[in-house]
Amino acid sequence: MQDNTLKTDLTAFFRAHSEQSYTVEDISDALHYHGSAAFKLIVQELAQLERDGLVQVTDHGHFQLDPSQRVLTGIFHGNDKGFGFVAYDENKIEPDAYIAPDNTLRALNGDTVKIEIIRAGDPRSGKGPEGKVTEIVEHHYEQVVGEFFKTDDDNGYLGQVRLTDKKVMKYKFYVTAVGLNPTPGEVVTAEITEYPSAEHPDAMVGIAKQVIGSVDDPGIDILQIVYQHNIPSEFPEEVMQAADEIPDHVLPEEMAGREDITDQDLVTIDGESSKDLDDAVTVWKLPNGNYHLGVHIADVSHYVKEDSILDKEAYKRGTSVYLTDRVIPMLPRRLSNGICSLNEGELRLCMSCDMEIDESGNVVKHRIHPSVMRSKARMTYTAVNQILEAHDPVTMDRYKSLVPMFEAMGELHKILVKHRKRRGAIDFDDREAEIIVDDKGHAIDVKLRTRGVAERMIESFMLAANETVAEHYFRAKVPFLYRVHETPDGDRVRSFFEFLTAFGINVKGDPNHLRPKMLQGILKQVAGKPEEAMVSVMMLRSLKQARYADQSLGHFGLGAEFYTHFTSPIRRYPDTMVHRMIHYYEDHGTGQASKEKFAPILEEIGVHTSEMERRSIDAERDTNDMKMAEYMADHVGEEFDAVVSSVMKFGMFVELPNTIEGLIHISRMKDDYYEYVEKYLALVGRNTRRTYRIGQEIRVKVVHVDKEQSEIDFDLLNPESAPTSDLLPHREHRSRGGNFHGRNNNNHGNNNHGGGNRNGGNHRNGNQRSTNSRGNNQHRGNNHGGGQHRNNSQGDRH
Numbered sequence: 001m002q003d004n005t006l007k008t009d010l011t012a013f014f015r016a017h018s019e020q021s022y023t024v025e026d027i028s029d030a031l032h033y034h035g036s037a038a039f040k041l042i043v044q045e046l047a048q049l050e051r052d053g054l055v056q057v058t059d060h061g062h063f064q065l066d067p068s069q070r071v072l073t074g075i076f077h078g079n080d081k082g083f084g085f086v087a088y089d090e091n092k093i094e095p096d097a098y099i100a101p102d103n104t105l106r107a108l109n110g111d112t113v114k115i116e117i118i119r120a121g122d123p124r125s126g127k128g129p130e131g132k133v134t135e136i137v138e139h140h141y142e143q144v145v146g147e148f149f150k151t152d153d154d155n156g157y158l159g160q161v162r163l164t165d166k167k168v169m170k171y172k173f174y175v176t177a178v179g180l181n182p183t184p185g186e187v188v189t190a191e192i193t194e195y196p197s198a199e200h201p202d203a204m205v206g207i208a209k210q211v212i213g214s215v216d217d218p219g220i221d222i223l224q225i226v227y228q229h230n231i232p233s234e235f236p237e238e239v240m241q242a243a244d245e246i247p248d249h250v251l252p253e254e255m256a257g258r259e260d261i262t263d264q265d266l267v268t269i270d271g272e273s274s275k276d277l278d279d280a281v282t283v284w285k286l287p288n289g290n291y292h293l294g295v296h297i298a299d300v301s302h303y304v305k306e307d308s309i310l311d312k313e314a315y316k317r318g319t320s321v322y323l324t325d326r327v328i329p330m331l332p333r334r335l336s337n338g339i340c341s342l343n344e345g346e347l348r349l350c351m352s353c354d355m356e357i358d359e360s361g362n363v364v365k366h367r368i369h370p371s372v373m374r375s376k377a378r379m380t381y382t383a384v385n386q387i388l389e390a391h392d393p394v395t396m397d398r399y400k401s402l403v404p405m406f407e408a409m410g411e412l413h414k415i416l417v418k419h420r421k422r423r424g425a426i427d428f429d430d431r432e433a434e435i436i437v438d439d440k441g442h443a444i445d446v447k448l449r450t451r452g453v454a455e456r457m458i459e460s461f462m463l464a465a466n467e468t469v470a471e472h473y474f475r476a477k478v479p480f481l482y483r484v485h486e487t488p489d490g491d492r493v494r495s496f497f498e499f500l501t502a503f504g505i506n507v508k509g510d511p512n513h514l515r516p517k518m519l520q521g522i523l524k525q526v527a528g529k530p531e532e533a534m535v536s537v538m539m540l541r542s543l544k545q546a547r548y549a550d551q552s553l554g555h556f557g558l559g560a561e562f563y564t565h566f567t568s569p570i571r572r573y574p575d576t577m578v579h580r581m582i583h584y585y586e587d588h589g590t591g592q593a594s595k596e597k598f599a600p601i602l603e604e605i606g607v608h609t610s611e612m613e614r615r616s617i618d619a620e621r622d623t624n625d626m627k628m629a630e631y632m633a634d635h636v637g638e639e640f641d642a643v644v645s646s647v648m649k650f651g652m653f654v655e656l657p658n659t660i661e662g663l664i665h666i667s668r669m670k671d672d673y674y675e676y677v678e679k680y681l682a683l684v685g686r687n688t689r690r691t692y693r694i695g696q697e698i699r700v701k702v703v704h705v706d707k708e709q710s711e712i713d714f715d716l717l718n719p720e721s722a723p724t725s726d727l728l729p730h731r732e733h734r735s736r737g738g739n740f741h742g743r744n745n746n747n748h749g750n751n752n753h754g755g756g757n758r759n760g761g762n763h764r765n766g767n768q769r770s771t772n773s774r775g776n777n778q779h780r781g782n783n784h785g786g787g788q789h790r791n792n793s794q795g796d797r798h
Contacts, residue, residue: 006033006045008095012129014055014065015072016120021064071114072097073137078109080170086115086131095121097131105133106196109167110140136195144173144206145189145227147215148182157205158182161190164708165228171196172203179207186211187220189227218440221630221707222323222623229619231321235332239313243332246303248339250347254302255372261352262374265405266296268342269379269458276329276336277343278570280350280375281461283409290364291357291412295465296373298340299349300569301579304331315605318612320571323623324435324443329571336570344378351579353465353566357412361419366468368582377402384454413457416464424517425559428536433659435627443631446658462567463558469578470562474552478590479598480581481574481606483565484553485546487514496542502680503531516559533643534681534694547610548574550602574609625710628660632712633705639717644696647683649676652692654700654714662712664700671719677727689724698722 009031028034028042046063049055056066074088074097082101097115099107107113114135121129150159157174158181175182175190182188189212194205212227213220226233235243266280278298286292304310314330321328329336342348350373356365377399386395387403388410396403421427436445466483473480490512497507505525509518519539526532543557548565555563569575581598588594645655651665666674672685674692683692692698700714 006041007049009033010042010045010049011054012117012120014049014063015117016129018065018117021058021060021062023062027063071116071134072131073112073114076104076107076109076111076113076133078104078107078167080166084109085128086113086133088115095128097129099131099133103132105136106201107133107136108139108141108195111136112138112140139192139195141168141192143189143191143209143227143230144168144204145212145224146173146187148175148186148188148208149184158208159184161188161206161208164224166709168204170202174203174205175208176205179209180211182208182211185215187213187215187217187224218442219325221626222325222441225619225622225626226321226323226328229615229622231328231615231619232317233328235313239309240332242309243334246335246339248334250339250349250372254349257370258349259352259369259371261294261296261350261371262347264294264373265376265402266294266373267377267379267402267405268344268375269381269384269454272380272382275333275341276570277341277375277378279458279462279567280342280373281409281458283405283412285408286356289359291408291415293355293357293412293461293464294352295355295461295567296342296350296352296371297465297567297575297579298342298570299351299370299579300331300335300340300576301351301583302349303335303340304576306580310335314573314576315608318573318609319616321616321619323620324627325437325441330573331570340570342373342375344375347372347374351566351582353468355464355468357415357464359415361415361422363464363468366472368469368472370583370586381452381454381458384457385452388453388457409457409461410453413453413460416460417456420460420463420559421520423559424515424520426516426519426523426539426557428523428540431659433624433628435624435631437627443627446628446631446660448658463560466564466566467560467562469566469582470552470560470564473564473581473585474562476585476590478581478585479550479595479602480552481564481577481602482549482552483546483555483563483574484549484551485555485557485563486544486553487556488542488544490514492542496538499538499679499681500535503535505535514556516556530695531693532695533645537646537694538681548606548613550599550606572609573612574605577605622710626707629705629707629710629712632660632662632702633707636702636705639699639701642698642700642714644692644694644698647676647681647692647694652683654698660712662700662702662714664714664716668703668713668715669719675728680727682725682727684725684728686728689726689728690719690722691725691727692722696723 010027013027013030022030024039024042024046027046028039031042033039033042046055050057050063053066055063058064072086072088074086076084076086076099077096078084082104084099084104084107085096086099087096097117099115103118105113113133114137115131115133117129117131119130121127144161144163144165146161146163148159148161154160155174158177159175161173161175163169163171163173173190175188176193179191180188188208189210190206190208192204192206194200196202196204212223223233264282265284266282268277268280270277278300280296282292282294282296284292304314310331317328317330320330320336331340339348342350350371352367352369352371352373354367354369355363358364379399379402383395383399384406386392387399387406399406432449432451433446434449435443436447438444470480470482474482493511493514497511500507500522503526505522507518507522509515522535522539523532526535546555546557552562554561564578565572565575566578567575569579584597585594640656642654642656644652645661646653649666651663651667651669653661653663655661666683669683672688672690674683674685676682677684681694684690699717701717702712703715704713705711
C-alpha cells in the first residue's frame with residue numbers, strides 16, 4: 001500500500017462526506033483497507049491529516065473534514081460541451097474535480113471558483129471526484145476581442161462581436177450603445193459587463209472600448225491574439241517620455257566604480273536580425289591550462305531604476321513577447337535597441353561574470369562585478385559557424401584576429417557540454433520551427449530552424465554564468481531570485497516507469513528520488529529506435545514546469561544544483577531584478593538591513609513573472625498554430641510524410657518534418673474499426689490488427705484547414721502498410737460489409753475524447769514541443785521579429 005494513495009483516498013473520502021464524522025473502523029471499511037497493518041497506516045495518516053488541518057477529531061473521537069476545508073477554491077477549465085474540471089490542489093497531488101454541465105454556475109474557462117465535492121473519486125479506477133461550483137470568485141475574462149458585425153438578430157443591441165477564442169466562441173457577444181459605435185468589419189476590444197446568466201445562458205453583453213483595426217488589415221490576426229491574452233501592445237506616453245530622457249551614450253560619471261574592460265576582445269554573437277544585443281563574451285587560455293570565460297551582460301538595472309515608471313511598466317509586462325512577425329518588447333526600443341544594446345564599437349555599461357574553468361568543466365574561480373565595455377565585433381551565428389564548422393577561408397580571413405578566440409570558445413564549449421552530461425542534464429529534441437511570412441503577414445513557408453555549434457556554444461556560456469551567479473548568492477545567504485525546475489512527483493514518475501515496461505525498458509531507481517541521470521540513461525537506451533519519440537513525449541509529461549522562486553530548489557532538467565536568470569535583462573524582468581540585487585549587495589553589503597530590503601518582495605515577483613512568462617508562451621503558441629494553419633490552407637489536397645506524435649481515443653495527431661501538426665480523426669480511419677489501447681498508447685484495428693503508435697512514420701493528405709481555430713485535418717494514406725500487433729486480445733468478428741464503415745463513424749465520431757473537443761491546442765501542452773513541461777525558456781533571440789526568438793526545448797537554455 002502506498003502512503004500517497006492512502007492520503008489521496010482519505011482526502012477524497014472526507015471531501016465527499018464533508019458533513020459526517022467517522023470512526024477509524026468506518027473509514028477502513030469504506031475504503032476497503034483491511035488488516036492490522038492497513039489499520040495502523042490509516043491511523044498514522046489520519047494523525048498527519050489532522051496536523052495538516054484537513055481533518056479534525058470530534059468530542060466522541062470520530063474524524064471529520066475540518067469546516068475550513070469544505071469549500072475549495074480553484075481554477076475552472078471548461079469544455080465546449082458544457083462540462084469542466086476544477087484544479088484546486090496547488091501541489092497537483094489531488095485529481096481535478098469534474099463539474100457536470102448543470103453544476104458549473106456558468107463559469108467560463110479560467111474563472112477562479114469555489115466548489116464543494118459532491119462525490120468522492122476512486123483512485124483505483126482512475127475516476128476523479130465530482131464537484132459543484134458554489135461561487136465565481138473572479139472572472140478570468142474581463143474583455144473580448146473580435147470583428148464587429150450586425151445581423152437581424154441583435155436583440156436591440158448595436159451589434160455583435162465575433163468571438164474566435166475557442167474557450168468562449170460558443171457564446172454570442174452583444175455590444176451596447178454605451179461605448180463606441182463601431183463600423184461593421186472593424187476589430188474591437190469590448191469590456192464584459194454581463195456574463196452568462198439564467199436570463200441569457202448563451203450570451204454575454206459588453207461595451208466596445210477600442211478599435212484596433214480592420215478585419216482585412218495585414219497582421220490583424222496576430223494582434224487579436226495579443227489582445228486576447230491581455231498583453232500590452234503599446235507603451236503609455238509617460239513611459240516613452242521617461243525613456244527619451246535617458247542619454248543615448250554612456251556619460252563619464254557613469255563609469256565611476258566600474259572595471260574598464262574595453263581592452264578585451266569582447267564580441268556579441270546573435271542572429272542576423274537581432275537588434276537587442278544583451279550579452280558579450282570572451283575566452284582565452286590561461287597559463288595553467290584552464291580557460292577564462294567572460295560573460296558580460298547589459299546593465300539594464302542602471303537605467304531602469306527601482307520603482308521608476310520604466311520599472312513598473314517592465315514589471316507589469318514581465319517579459320518581451322516574440323511572435324511570428326513582431327516583437328512586443330518589455331522595454332521601449334530606445335533602451336532595448338539603443339543604450340542597453342551592446343552595439344559594436346559603442347561604450348556600454350555591463351554586469352560581468354568572469355569565470356576560470358578547468359579542463360573538466362568546473363568553475364574554480366569567479367568574479368561578479370559592474371564594468372564598462374566596448375564590443376569588438378557584432379558576430380552572427382552564421383559567421384561563427386562558418387569559422388568553427390565549415391572553416392570557410394573568406395570568413396576566417398575577415399575575422400582573422402578573432403579566429404583563435406573562437407577556436408578556444410569551441411574547445412571550452414565541448415568541455416562544458418561533457419560536464420553537463422556527466423551530471424545528468426537531459427538533452428531533449430530541440431527542433432524549432434521558423435515561420436516565414438510575406439510583406440502582408442501571410443505565412444508562405446514553415447521550416448526547421450538550424451542550431452549549429454555557435455548557437456549551442458553561446459547557450460553553454462550563458463548556462464555557466466547563470467549557475468555561477470546563482471551559487472554565489474546562495475552561498476552568500478542573501479535573499480535572491482532563482483529559476484527552479486523541481487524534481488517530478490513520485491506518482492507521475494512511477495506511471496512513466498510503468499509505461500516504459502511495455503517496451504521492455506526497466507529502470508532501476510526509486511521514483512520518489514529521481515535523478516536526471518536516470519532519465520538521461522532512458523533516452524540513451526531508446527536513441528535511434530522507433531519508440532524514441534514516444535518515450536520522449538511521455539518523459540516530458542512527467543516533468544514539472546520551471547518557474548521563478550525566492551528559494552533555490554535546483555534545476556532538474558539541467559542537472560544544476562543552483563540556477564538563476566542573469567543573462568537577458570533586456571527581455572526578462574527577473575534578470576533585471578537579479579542585476580539590481582547584485583548592485584545593492586555590492587554597495588550596501590549583505591547584512592541584515594540588506595536582507596530585509598528584498599526578502600518581503602521576491603516571492604511575489606517570482607509568482608508574477610512566472611505568470612507573465614506563461615502568458616507570453618500561450619500567445620506564441622496560439623500565433624504559431626494559427627500561422628501554421630494559414631500556411632497549410634494553401635496546401636489542401638497535398639500529400640506529406642508524417643510521424644504519429646500522439647494517440648488518443650478519438651484519433652491521432654501527426655507531425656510533419658517541419659513540426660506542423662494536425663489530426664487524423666478516427667472517423668477517417670475507414671479501413672477497420674480501431675480501438676484505443678491506453679496501456680500502449682496505440683490504436684489497433686479489430687480485424688486487421690493494424691497498429692498506430694507514437695513515433696510511427698506514415699503518409700498523409702491535407703483534407704481540411706480552419707485557420708480561425710488553428711485546426712488541420714489529415715487523411716491517412718496507405719493503411720495497408722501499417723505494422724500489425726497483438727496488443728488487442730484475439731476475438732471472433734463477423735464481417736459487416738457495407739455497414740462496417742458507418743458503424744466506425746458513428747461510434748468513434750462521437751467518442752471525441754470524452755466531449756467532442758479535438759483538443760488540438762491542449763494536446764501541444766503534452767507533446768514534444770511542450771513549452772510547459774520543458775521550462776519555458778526565452779531564447780536569446782531577436783527583438784526584431786521574424787520569429788527568431790525562442791528555444792522551447794529542455795528545461796532552460798539560458
